[in-house]
Amino acid sequence: xxxxxxxQNTAGxxxxxxxLATGLSSLAGLAGMHTTHTQAAAQEPLQARLKFSSWLxxxxxxxxxxxxxxxxxxxxxVELRGTIANNKQSWLKALKDRPLKVSGMDWxxxxxxxxxxxxxxxxxxxxxxxxxxxxxxxxxxxLVCVPPRYGQPTxxxxxxxxxxxxxxxxxxxxELAAKAGTCIGIEPVRRKSVNCLHTLVDGASFCRDTKSxxxxxxxxxxxxxxxxxxxxxxxxxGGSHIHQVHLANxxxxxxxxxxxxxxxFLEGFRGLKMIGYNGYCSFEGGQIxxxxxxxxxxxxxxxxxxxxx
Amino acid sequence: xxxxxxxQNTAGxxxxxxxLATGLSSLAGLAGMHTTHTQAAAQEPLQARLKFSSWLxxxxxxxxxxxxxxxxxxxxxVELRGTIANNKQSWLKALKDRPLKVSGMDWxxxxxxxxxxxxxxxxxxxxxxxxxxxxxxxxxxxLVCVPPRYGQPTxxxxxxxxxxxxxxxxxxxxELAAKAGTCIGIEPVRRKSVNCLHTLVDGASFCRDTKSxxxxxxxxxxxxxxxxxxxxxxxxxGGSHIHQVHLANxxxxxxxxxxxxxxxFLEGFRGLKMIGYNGYCSFEGGQIxxxxxxxxxxxxxxxxxxxxx
Numbered sequence: 001x002x003x004x005x006x007x008q009n010t011a012g013x014x015x016x017x018x019x020l021a022t023g024l025s026s027l028a029g030l031a032g033m034h035t036t037h038t039q040a041a042a043q044e045p046l047q048a049r050l051k052f053s054s055w056l057x058x059x060x061x062x063x064x065x066x067x068x069x070x071x072x073x074x075x076x077x078v079e080l081r082g083t084i085a086n087n088k089q090s091w092l093k094a095l096k097d098r099p100l101k102v103s104g105m106d107w108x109x110x111x112x113x114x115x116x117x118x119x120x121x122x123x124x125x126x127x128x129x130x131x132x133x134x135x136x137x138x139x140x141x142x143l144v145c146v147p148p149r150y151g152q153p154t155x156x157x158x159x160x161x162x163x164x165x166x167x168x169x170x171x172x173x174x175e176l177a178a179k180a181g182t183c184i185g186i187e188p189v190r191r192k193s194v195n196c197l198h199t200l201v202d203g204a205s206f207c208r209d210t211k212s213x214x215x216x217x218x219x220x221x222x223x224x225x226x227x228x229x230x231x232x233x234x235x236x237x238g239g240s241h242i243h244q245v246h247l248a249n250x251x252x253x254x255x256x257x258x259x260x261x262x263x264x265f266l267e268g269f270r271g272l273k274m275i276g277y278n279g280y281c282s283f284e285g286g287q288i289x290x291x292x293x294x295x296x297x298x299x300x301x302x303x304x305x306x307x308x309x
Numbered sequence: 310x311x312x313x314x315x316x317q318n319t320a321g322x323x324x325x326x327x328x329l330a331t332g333l334s335s336l337a338g339l340a341g342m343h344t345t346h347t348q349a350a351a352q353e354p355l356q357a358r359l360k361f362s363s364w365l366x367x368x369x370x371x372x373x374x375x376x377x378x379x380x381x382x383x384x385x386x387v388e389l390r391g392t393i394a395n396n397k398q399s400w401l402k403a404l405k406d407r408p409l410k411v412s413g414m415d416w417x418x419x420x421x422x423x424x425x426x427x428x429x430x431x432x433x434x435x436x437x438x439x440x441x442x443x444x445x446x447x448x449x450x451x452l453v454c455v456p457p458r459y460g461q462p463t464x465x466x467x468x469x470x471x472x473x474x475x476x477x478x479x480x481x482x483x484e485l486a487a488k489a490g491t492c493i494g495i496e497p498v499r500r501k502s503v504n505c506l507h508t509l510v511d512g513a514s515f516c517r518d519t520k521s522x523x524x525x526x527x528x529x530x531x532x533x534x535x536x537x538x539x540x541x542x543x544x545x546x547g548g549s550h551i552h553q554v555h556l557a558n559x560x561x562x563x564x565x566x567x568x569x570x571x572x573x574f575l576e577g578f579r580g581l582k583m584i585g586y587n588g589y590c591s592f593e594g595g596q597i598x599x600x601x602x603x604x605x606x607x608x609x610x611x612x613x614x615x616x617x618x
Contacts, residue, residue, distance in 0.1 A: 158467030160504065195469065201508050201546070204538040229513040229546050233580075236542030237510070271542075 046276030050269075050306045052247075052299055053077035053103035053282035058291035063094045071100055073296060079144075079282040081106035084134045085127075091138060103280035104142035104185065104218070104244050107131045109194070111152045113169055114162045120154060121169065128173055128184070135182035141279070142185040142244045143177070144218050147194035159196040166196075167209055174214030185244055187218035190226050198227050200238035207241045216243035222285060225250045225264050235271025242277060247302070248285025254294055255285070256301035265302065269309035355585030359578075359615045361556075361608055362386035362412035362591035367600035372403045380409055382605060388453075388591040390415035393443045394436075400447060412589035413451035413494065413527070413553050416440045418503070420461045422478055423471045429463060430478065437482055437493070444491035450588070451494040451553045452486070453527050456503035468505040475505075476518055483523030492552055496527035499535050507536050509547035516550045525552035531594060534559045534573050544580025551586060556611070557594025563603055564594070565610035574611065578618035 054075045059066040070078050078100050080091055084107065095102065112124035128143070135143050147166075148156040156162060170184060177184050186203045197203055203217035219235065219242050228234040235242065248254070249261045256262075281302075286295065363384045368375040379387050387409050389400055393416065404411065421433035437452070444452050456475075457465040465471060479493060486493050495512045506512055512526035528544065528551050537543040544551065557563070558570045565571075590611075595604065 158469075160468065160500065163500075191469065191472075199508070199510050199514075201510055201536075201538055201543070205508075205536065208538060227510075227514065229510055229517060229550070230548050233542045233545030233548070234510070236539045236545065237537065239539050239542070241538070 046278055048273040048276045049278045050303060051076050051278070051280050052302075053079050053101075053280040054295070055079045055081065055282065055284050057081070058286045058288040060288065060292065063090060067094055067098060067100060069292060071098060074299065075100070077101040077103035077280050077282070079103045079106070079280075079284070080138070080140070084131045088134045088137065095138070102138045102140040103282045104144050105131065105135055105138065105140045107143045107145050109146035109149045109152075110162075110166060111148045111154050111156060114148045114157055114165045115154045116157070117154075125169065125173065129176065132173070132177050132180050132182060132184075135177075136180035140182055142183050142216060142218065144185045144187055144244065146187050146189050147197040149189075149194050150192075156195045162196045163206065167206070170215070171210045171212055174210050174212030177214035178212065179214075183214055183216040183243055185216050185218045187220055187246075188223060188227065189220075190223055200224070200228065200234040200242070204238050204241040215241075217241045218244040218246060219268075220246035220248070220284065221255070221264065221268060222246065222248040222250060222252050224268065231264050231268035232271040232274070235268055235275055235277070238271075239275050242272075242275070243279045245272065245277070245279065245281040246284040247281050248283070252285045253287065254283070254291070254298040256298050257294070262305065265305050266309050269302075269306050273306075273309055355587055357582040357585045358587045359612060360385050360587070360589050361611075362388050362410075362589040363604070364388045364390065364591065364593050366390070367595045367597045369597065369601065372399060376403055376407060376409060378601060380407060383608065384409070386410040386412035386589050386591070388412045388415070388589075388593070389447070389449070393440045397443045397446065404447070411447045411449040412591045413453050414440065414444055414447065414449045416452045416454050418455035418458045418461075419471075419475060420457045420463050420465060423457045423466055423474045424463045425466070426463075434478065434482065438485065441482070441486050441489050441491060441493075444486075445489035449491055451492050451525060451527065453494045453496055453553065455496050455498050456506040458498075458503050459501075465504045471505045472515065476515070479524070480519045480521055483519050483521030486523035487521065488523075491523075492525040493523055494525050494527045494553055496529055496555075497532060497536065498529075499532055509533070509537065509543040509551070513547050513550040524550075526550045527553040527555060528577075529555035529557070529593065530564070530573065530577060531555070531557040531559060531561050533577065540573050540577035541580040541583070544577055544584055544586070547580075548584050551581075551584070552588045554581065554586070554588065554590040555593040556590050557592070561594045562596065563592070563600070563607040565607050566603070571614065574614050575618050578611075578615050582615075582618055 052075050054070045056066045059069050080102060084105060112120045115121050131143050148162050174184055186197055186206055188197050188199050188203045191198045197206060200217060200219055207215040207217060217238055219238055224231055224234055249258050255265055361384050363379045365375045368378050389411060393414060416437060421429045424430055440452050457471050483493055495506055495515055497506050497508050497512045500507045506515060509526060509528055516524040516526060526547055528547055533540055533543055558567050564574055
């Protein structure tokens with residue numbers, strides 16, 4: 001843990017020095033200008049830092065064994081998924097007295113939220129409200145939410161209608177989230193799976209339009225490699241709306257497992273350094289057969305790219 | 310003309326030197342990587358240059374008088390709009406033996422192209438084919454095309470369906486355009502006006518998906534200030550797909566006429582310099598009462614920002 005933190009700090013400081021030396025700090029001011037007004041006013045970028053979190057899906061054992069692995073592997077946090085109401089008590093208990101933070105919790109997708117049935121929409125709103133309470137109890141800074149999915153029992157309306165309904169329905173919940181110290185995290189997802197919000201600029205402009213600090217975006221490398229055209233540009237467009245990053249390669253495997261992984265991660269990390277990103281980068285890739293064996297090597301691969309970005 | 314060209318070259322060269330000095334050149338390689346493979350392979354950015362073009366709408370007089378004004382004001386090119394078939398001969402005649410180039414021609418919007426009537430779709434295809442021929446005759450590098458508009462006599466399908474129809478219908482026309490030395494230029498337009506293709510990454514991923522060199526995007530500052538969240542990020546996402554830039558402020562007036570114009574133009578120009586943009590920046594703003602008087606001042610304002618970006 002200490003060694004990896006030190007390595008991250010060195011990379012972060014180097015990055016900050018490089019910026020100030022090259023005049024990129026003024027670009028950082030521009031990148032953050034739409035949202036973090038105090039930051040923009042100070043004309044000083046946040047200090048970017050690479051902080052790893054892990055999901056639990058490919059980790060063997062019960063919850064205690066999974067968290068033990070995550071902790072001793074040098075992760076700073078864990079990303080939780082599963083029905084929040086069913087799991088909240090066991091998560092709280094298992095995390096008590098551990099140094100691990102919670103980077104985020106996976107709430108689900110907004111399909112019911114845009115249903116033409118008022119009862120279904122209300123069910124979705126109630127579920128998200130309960131998740132906001134749980135995020136508060138678990139100190140989870142982000143609730144990961146996916147746009148309306150095609151192929152669910154509930155049909156989804158067109159993109160423009162969905163965006164409008166989501167804006168109207170979610171905006172009041174954003175206030176609740178902000179008060180609870182968490183954020184409703186919109187995760188842009190590929191256009192073949194969801195009907196709107198496919199790119200970081202889509203997500204960031206949605207957050208902007210809510211005019212609420214209770215929204216953020218989740219930048220998932222696996223999705224971005226399919227939907228974005230330039231990952232530095234995407235991260236700049238996401239700017240200070242990005243509160244969570246998901247790490248996986250194009251095949252939802254560990255970054256570095258494919259030969260072509262280097263370039264997009266370098267490109268994306270460069271953008272994250274430009275915006276002074278210091279939220280968690282959470283693994284959301286890898287297979288149960290190889291995750292425990294390979295994730296350390298993958299962290300080294302990513303730390304090296306971060307330092308070079 | 311000579312003075313302004315010299316000023317632009319100095320800014321361009323300075324920019325190139327700054328890049329090479331600061332390591333931004335590697336970022337440029339990343340920015341261009343998705344499309345201009347030869348450029349990416351060379352790891353050397355194109356030399357960005359600010360080249361002005363003007364539209365004719367706010368210029369008084371007949372076509373000859375309008376072109377005289379544009380020429381003596383130091384523009385390198387003119388952007389043509391109006392029904393192409395009706396105007397082609399008079400444009401050819403009026404431009405003969407002038408130094409002015411044609412930066413682009415305004416074709417229209419794709420509304421009929423996504424109609425559920427095969428006859429209407431065919432009419433749109435035939436019109437675009439004729440425009441490609443005209444672009445060839447006038448050496449216009451870009452045919453400016455707007456996504457399907459709401460509020461036309463023909464209703465538009467949802468965003469996903471429209472994008473799919475446009476991809477299928479336009480891709481073969483892209484080959485024609487490339488052979489004719491022009492490009493079908495997708496101009497992202499605000500979401501309240503058109504049903505799809507609202508941001509530069511939307512336009513760039515559309516171009517990418519055609520797999521044809523006959524497509525490009527048109528980056529309009531007036532639109533971008535409403536739809537994008539960061540103009541540097543937008544330009545990086547557009548990358549080498551950007552073949553045309555439209556200059557206007559948020560109110561479709563001349564850049565610099567509002568106090569808040571400086572920041573977005575600086576931000577956008579920074580992105581254009583990063584991607585080594587050297588296509589035309591064409592005025593598409595201003596009022597007939599003030600354009601002729603103010604456009605020179607506006608060009609100075611923009612040249613100053615370009616040098617600082």
